[in-house]
Amino acid sequence: MSKNGLSVAVVGHANAGKTSLMRTLLRDTEFGEVADQAGTTRHVEGSALLIDETNSLALFDTPGLEDSIRLFHILSGYFADQSVDGIERLQYFLAHLSEYPELEQEAKVLRTLLNNDLIFYVIDLREPVLGKYRDELQILSYGAKPIIPVLNFTKQGGDNLEQWKTQLARLNFHAVVSFDNVHFNFSDEMKIYQKMQTLLADKEELLQNFINQRQIQWSERFNAAREIVANLFVESACVRFKTVNSEQEIEQATLKLQQVVRKAESKCVRRLLKLYQFRKGDLENSELPVEQGGWQLDLFSADNLQEFGIKLTGNIAKGAGLGVAIDLVTAGMTLGAAAVTGGIVGALWGVKLRYYDEIQAKIKGSRYICLNDVTLQVLWLRQIKLLELLQKRGHASFDKIDYQVSLHKQKNALPKNWSKWLRKLRNHPNWSSLNVNSAELEDSKRLLFIEQVSVEMVNEL
Amino acid sequence: MDLFQQRLLAEGIRAVEGDSPALSTPISEKPGVSFDKSVLQRALQLDSQLQISALFSHFKDLTKNLFTLLSVLLFVVGASSVQQLFFSEQGTQINFFWAFVLFFIPNFITLFLWLLFFLQPNLLSSGWLARLTLFLLKTVEKRFNPQSTKHPHFWTLFKCYFKVSFSADLGRYQLSAVTHLLWLSYFCGATLMLVMMLATHQVDFIWQTSILSLANFQWLTELLAYIPNLLGFPVPNLEQIQQSHLGAVNVIADAQNSRLVWSSLLISSLIIYGLAPRFLLLLLMQFLLKIKRKQFSLNLSKPYYVQLRQLLKPNVTSLGISDPDTFKVAPSNHLHSEMACHQLPSCFYPVAIELSATQLIECKKHVKQYSPEQFELLKHICDFQSQQQLLNEIVNVGPQAIVLYVTLSRLPDRGLLGFIKSLTALTTKSFYLLLIDDALIESSHLSKRRSDWYELAAQADISLDNIIQFKINKKPEAR
Known part of the structure; x- marks a missing residue:
């Protein structure tokens, strides 16, 4: 059908997963109609994957071969006394289709x-x-075309x-390929194309x-997704809110x-779903977490956090309301380094930019609230899990994506450079x-750090 | 608009849109247009409504004006420093080497530091100089351009423009060029003022020392005068150097000539060691900046551009429906989705249809329990031959009831319907449909699947009262 x-x-028995295969290969959750019912696809529908400006790989979804036993019997009955190729039997059947109106769907497959x-x-x-599957294969062999049997539902079957x-x-x-449309594996997809190379x-x-x-x-796409997750991590770990040092103010902050x-996490999740071309509705309880920013698990509840087996580490993890110490030593170093450059004005400016707020807060008795260590760990693990799920999800999958953190401690391993x-x-x-003051999102050191986190994320997945 | 400006514009659009491409533009389906070019075309299309390029031109002018202003300022500083240092009211003598040190040592130190910073890719563009420049630009904009806030994305685009201009290699060359420009202005001011002052004032050049010897100064002066001498500038000779030493007896006749050569040396030194290197470095930086601007490219691996690629250059195109369905499918009646629990007849003829090995075992157990006398007659129908055999035998079977064992895990299809219809059409015996539920189908799909079997039964003339469900309690496995 494709000139270039x-x-x-894509053929097979009814409900074998033909449209699902199409969806997964096309990364299109909207292609065709998928249902747990025979005869869902009743027409031949195509989509093309572009190879370059002139060439494409066209894929055609077909109705299911529902009555292969009868069809094969009819085909076998033709030219009983003659030695005739299968392709001629198929052509003869198509020429006399009016005699078998109930096999119209099968005829579409044959065409x-x-x-x-x-x-x-x-x-x-x-x-x-x-027997009906054996007959299907016999009929397909009549077409004299290279055939790749694609084994779907490999996990359950x-x-x-x-x-x-x-x-x-x-x-x-013999050119069999395992390719589960629901539990997607990119290397399996590559194997399909490699088999095609062998046959064509x-x-x-x-x-x-x-x-x-x-x-x-x-x-x-994977790199972009990692960058999005790394960015959320940086955004969340760097965020801090200034507040007056009173219980009420701290609570509000x-x-x-x-x-x-x-909100930042919801945004990150939305971006990831969009990047992987999944629907918002694919998420578990999607109305709540994505649309309204609420979670089933209260991310900030200390009790819940403990349940996930995340070990409280370091002096940072003492609750959500911890003040950030002013690192004056670093300030001194900055000053010294700048002084060496001879640009005393510039150095003071740099110190002002970085530490002015902290010094001012110290003088005025204010404090900064930042995200605690455990919350960051949960946030990190959730995104890693989500990314892992998206990487292995087929576009025909109907299961909801549940990216809650596992209860198993061993699954909650953090990167070695976490601290x-x-x-x-x-x-x-x-x-x-997320901070009130304008952020330097394009700071080269920030971008470098995000890149570093992204690279290490590969080990986590 | 050159390529750099177009790419800058695309970055501006990215800054306005934020994390994901959100603004809609008509997608032009021009074949052969690369993604890079599509991005630029989209940027140009969006520019007409966002007015980004006009704002970027404004920022360019702002930068130019600020640097010009600073250059003028440094020019004046250079000129006034000459006046202050050499031509005070009382003094008629200039300590040549002190003058040289005052002019050139700060220049050499800053030149060395610049080189040090320049060799580190990100040090210059992420340091205080970039911050200070940005601060100045922002202050100027806030103070002198109150209209700035009128553009809804003014500060976003401000950040974007100067991020590109002052970061990475572009920033390195841009800030280096500014440094050299300012020093060049300083030296221009100083040289010009020096020439003017020397033309209108009479001063004697001397040198003095407490710890160095005459030989040292002679060597130093000769070294300094080497290049000016090569270039044809008059420079002091050995005698004139000796005569210029503080306290040396100066012959009046030679004084005028001595002033001339020392003045020449000072002016030529300013030009050769101060002005010229800065000018050449300025030209070099401008050249490198131009090259870098040409090489400036969009980072298309960024999540924003990856998403934009999906929008502008989708790698999938729909080919539509090529063989449409001409028959209208009758809507499903969704018959009796509730679980049936009718009784089996006491004696029945068992027929297993398309069961797996495990299901067949369960089927046999069931037959043994409920119709043991017919156990030997149990047939498994799974291909054309067995279908034909049963169709031939069905009229002659003894029991008045025929039970068809099918599995709920299998979807009833047209082939199966056709076969069962053929069976029921051949005889008036009662047909029962026994649905084996071996828990292989998800509970959420069970009701729908049961309904499909009821529909098949109705179409095959099997009474819906004759549908029985048989549940197998076992762990899930393959069908």
């Missing part, structure tokens, strides 16, 4: 089969190898794997370009701080746009 590039027909370069035969691995592989091998289908030797270069492009897009951080990071971030309140 190549075209693939698509004949018009495309390659076939993905989607198998629901949860199903045993039944593992027990049937060998049975299916044996059956496929008997029918000479004349399109090898084109497919290699396509593979490279997909890999670039994948890593580009703490509440305000919580709101601000919750070092915190020390650094606490010393840079100007790195957070």
